Amino acid sequence: GAVVSQHPSWVICKSGTSVKIECRSLDFQATTMFWYRQFPKQSLMLMATSNEGSKATYEQGVEKDKFLINHASLTLSTLTVTSAHPEDSSFYICSARGVNTGELFFGEGSRLTVL
Amino acid sequence: GDSVTQMEGPVTLSEEAFLTINCTYTATGYPSLFWYVQYPGEGLQLLLKATKADDKGSNKGFEATYRKETTSFHLEKGSVQVSDSAVYFCALSDAGSYQLTFGKGTKLSVIP
Numbered sequence: 001g002a003v004v005s006q007h008p009s010w011v012i013c014k015s016g017t018s019v020k021i022e023c024r025s026l027d028f029q030a031t032t033m034f035w036y037r038q039f040p041k042q043s044l045m046l047m048a049t050s051n052e053g054s055k056a057t058y059e060q061g062v063e064k065d066k067f068l069i070n071h072a073s074l075t076l077s078t079l080t081v082t083s084a085h086p087e088d089s090s091f092y093i094c095s096a097r098g099v100n101t102g103e104l105f106f107g108e109g110s111r112l113t114v115l
Numbered sequence: 116g117d118s119v120t121q122m123e124g125p126v127t128l129s130e131e132a133f134l135t136i137n138c139t140y141t142a143t144g145y146p147s148l149f150w151y152v153q154y155p156g157e158g159l160q161l162l163l164k165a166t167k168a169d170d171k172g173s174n175k176g177f178e179a180t181y182r183k184e185t186t187s188f189h190l191e192k193g194s195v196q197v198s199d200s201a202v203y204f205c206a207l208s209d210a211g212s213y214q215l216t217f218g219k220g221t222k223l224s225v226i227p
Contacts, residue, residue: 106158
C-alpha cells in the first residue's frame with residue numbers, strides 16, 4: 001500500500017528554538033496533506049490543510065506564524081514549529097491524499113518534546 | 116460542529132474473545148464514517164468505512180454498521196487475536212470533504 005513517512009519520529013529541543021518535521025509520500029503524489037496534533041489520551045486535532053504550491057489553510061485557533069507549513073512538491077510537506085515552547089510538546093501526525101485516489105494515508109507521527 | 120465519541124480504553128481481552136468498541140457521532144448532513152487502526156510504531160491505517168446509512172464496512176474480520184437512527188458506528192470482531200492489539204480510532208468526514216474528525220482512540224490489548 002501507499003506509504004507516508006515522517007521525519008524525525010522523535011525530537012527534543014530547547015525552548016525558543018525551531019523544529020522542522022517532514023512528511024513525505026514515498027510512492028505516490030499527494031496533492032493535499034493534512035497536519036494533525038495529538039495530546040495524550042486526546043483525539044487527533046486537525047491543524048492545517050496544505051495543497052501543493054499554495055498557502056496552507058489553518059484551522060481556527062492555530063497560529064500560522066508559529067506553525068509554518070510548506071508544501072513545495074507533490075511528495076513533501078514540512079511543518080516548522082517556530083520558537084518552540086514546552087506547551088508545543090505533542091505528537092504531530094501528517095496524512096496525504098493521492099492525486100488519483102481519495103484515500104488518506106498517514107505518517108507514523110513525530111513526537112516533539114520541548115524542554 | 117462535528118464530533119466523535121468512542122469508548123475509553125484501554126480494553127484488554129483474551130484471545131478469541133468478542134470485541135465491541137462503541138462509537139457515536141454528531142454531524143450535520145450525511146457524513147462518511149471510518150475506523151482507523153494504529154499498530155505500535157506505525158501510522159494510522161484505514162480499517163473500514165461506510166458512506167451511507169445501513170452500509171456495513173468490513174475488513175480483516177472487523178465489521179461496523181452505519182446506524183443513522185442511533186448515530187452510531189460500533190466496531191465489532193467475533194474473535195480477536197493478539198495481532199489485533201492496537202489503538203482504534205473512529206472518525207467521520209462531511210460529504211465531499213477529506214477532512215476527518217477523530218474520536219480519542221481506544222487502545223486494545225489482546226492477551227494469549
